[in-house]
Amino acid sequence: MTLITLHLNEPDIKLYKLDRCYQCKACSAGCPFANVMDYLPHQIVRKTQLGLIDEILKSRSIWYCASCETCYTRCPQGVDIPGLIDFLKILAWRKGKETKQTGHLLFNRIFMDEIRRWGRQYEMSFLLRFKFTMRDFWGDLKLGIRLILKRKLSFLPPANSSIGEIRNIFRRTGWNN
Amino acid sequence: MEQLKYAYYPGCTRETTGLEYDASLREVFRVLEIDLQEIPGWNCCGASSGHATDYWLSHGLAGRNLALAEKMNMDIAVACPACFLRLKSTLHEFKYNPVLSQELPDIINIPYSGRYGVHHILEILGSLQEDVLKTKVKRPLSGLRVVAYYGCYLIRPPELTGFDDPENPQIMDNLLEKLGADVSDWRGKVSCCGGSQSFTLRNEVIRLVSSITEAAREVEAAAIVTACPLCQVNLETRQNIKEPIPIFYFTELMGIAFGIPSGNWLRRHLINPYRVISKYI
Numbered sequence: 001m002t003l004i005t006l007h008l009n010e011p012d013i014k015l016y017k018l019d020r021c022y023q024c025k026a027c028s029a030g031c032p033f034a035n036v037m038d039y040l041p042h043q044i045v046r047k048t049q050l051g052l053i054d055e056i057l058k059s060r061s062i063w064y065c066a067s068c069e070t071c072y073t074r075c076p077q078g079v080d081i082p083g084l085i086d087f088l089k090i091l092a093w094r095k096g097k098e099t100k101q102t103g104h105l106l107f108n109r110i111f112m113d114e115i116r117r118w119g120r121q122y123e124m125s126f127l128l129r130f131k132f133t134m135r136d137f138w139g140d141l142k143l144g145i146r147l148i149l150k151r152k153l154s155f156l157p158p159a160n161s162s163i164g165e166i167r168n169i170f171r172r173t174g175w176n177n
Numbered sequence: 178m179e180q181l182k183y184a185y186y187p188g189c190t191r192e193t194t195g196l197e198y199d200a201s202l203r204e205v206f207r208v209l210e211i212d213l214q215e216i217p218g219w220n221c222c223g224a225s226s227g228h229a230t231d232y233w234l235s236h237g238l239a240g241r242n243l244a245l246a247e248k249m250n251m252d253i254a255v256a257c258p259a260c261f262l263r264l265k266s267t268l269h270e271f272k273y274n275p276v277l278s279q280e281l282p283d284i285i286n287i288p289y290s291g292r293y294g295v296h297h298i299l300e301i302l303g304s305l306q307e308d309v310l311k312t313k314v315k316r317p318l319s320g321l322r323v324v325a326y327y328g329c330y331l332i333r334p335p336e337l338t339g340f341d342d343p344e345n346p347q348i349m350d351n352l353l354e355k356l357g358a359d360v361s362d363w364r365g366k367v368s369c370c371g372g373s374q375s376f377t378l379r380n381e382v383i384r385l386v387s388s389i390t391e392a393a394r395e396v397e398a399a400a401i402v403t404a405c406p407l408c409q410v411n412l413e414t415r416q417n418i419k420e421p422i423p424i425f426y427f428t429e430l431m432g433i434a435f436g437i438p439s440g441n442w443l444r445r446h447l448i449n450p451y452r453v454i455s456k457y458i
Contacts, residue, residue, distance in 0.1 A: 036378070064374075090229065090231065090232070104377055123189075123193050152193055165218075169234065169237040169241060169284060
């Protein structure tokens with residue numbers, strides 16, 4: 001039901017069933033990235049209820065969410081926390097510089113751009129663009145060489161005869177660049 | 178599930194990091210005489226960045242694949258759990274959100290009605306009758322101690338994935354047992370390996386992967402078995418231990434038990450698999 005909120009600047013708390021949350025913290029207890037989050041999942045829900053969206057967007061937490069769906073699966077009240085976090089990520093993308101900048105926005109931007117260019121993921125190009133923009137030249141160099149030697153990273157882009165149709169999906173949804 | 182042909186959605190890892198998976202599953206389907214027909218002109222489903230980028234774009238990318246498969250008049254068989262969840266999620270939105278069901282055909286410019294199902298490969302192979310498998314198993318994996326690793330998107334969220342218990346799934350355990358393997362219960366089967374953060378939060382991912390390999394070691398497993406190309410590559414590349422544990426796709430073990438030549442895919446592993454598998458091939 002993410003649809004309706006797209007026209008809003010704040011999430012409608014009813015859509016993700018946020019009003020049902022009674023702060024049992026089962027979400028935060030099971031979150032694999034809780035130890036590096038500044039606001040834990042139950043706190044993100046509470047802050048959203050209180051309308052403190054800007055505070056969340058200035059934090060790292062939403063970007064540290066791996067969308068593993070553990071919180072949603074375990075929530076006794078069925079609160080869709082990953083759905084809320086996706087919405088907050090989309091909002092952060094639109095607000096740009098006012099929000100916390102991590103490598104994740106860039107990761108998503110390059111990832112989607114590779115799909116627009118090739119129709120499928122071109123891992124070699126994606127990784128090189130991401131690593132160079134992040135200036136992380138050495139961190140995974142050895143791993144990259146191992147993958148190339150095993151022929152698990154291709155130098156050639158994926159072929160897709162229907163690339164025009166795929167670019168049209170980007171165009172029709174307003175993603176021309 | 179009586180249908181014996183599927184529109185096959187391989188996903189982008191097919192020719193790169195997940196090539197062992199595609200190579201082995203095609204062989205397994207061939208032996209089982211289930212027809213897999215690749216969806217012509219399929220595109221990336223957008224996982225894992227699409228749904229955090231734009232609602233319409235992400236459903237448009239996944240929806241185009243659904244519509245192409247509908248033209249083939251078949252249910253879809255998906256190899257990668259991340260793609261599986263994206264396709265399932267778009268199918269669900271299409272059915273229950275009237276605004277999307279109205280707009281989607283225009284966005285993708287292909288007619289679509291949502292009348293065919295989306296299945297993961299594990300769901301299809303895990304629900305085969307025992308006697309069908311029995312006739313195919315030529316070299317039982319007796320004495321091979323393994324653990325079945327499910328990760329996230331095969332089982333979560335259960336109202337979308339829906340074919341097994343989200344906290345204690347059994348389908349892969351049962352399948353591996355039918356191949357003759359010694360399958361252990363363990364605490365790591367539904368823990369997230371952090372695959373989507375492998376390049377953005379590397380140290381945290383190494384911590385998550387270590388806790389999964391430690392859990393496998395606790396029950397003295399010689400290998401971890403997965404049904405996800407993102408988990409497989411993440412678990413093989415982010416292990417930070419002296420004697421790394423090889424990670425197999427369940428279809429590789431099926432192929433080996435069926436007596437299919439496995440050299441083509443086994444030699445592409447980053448962690449040497451022969452130490453644990455050579456006596457079965």
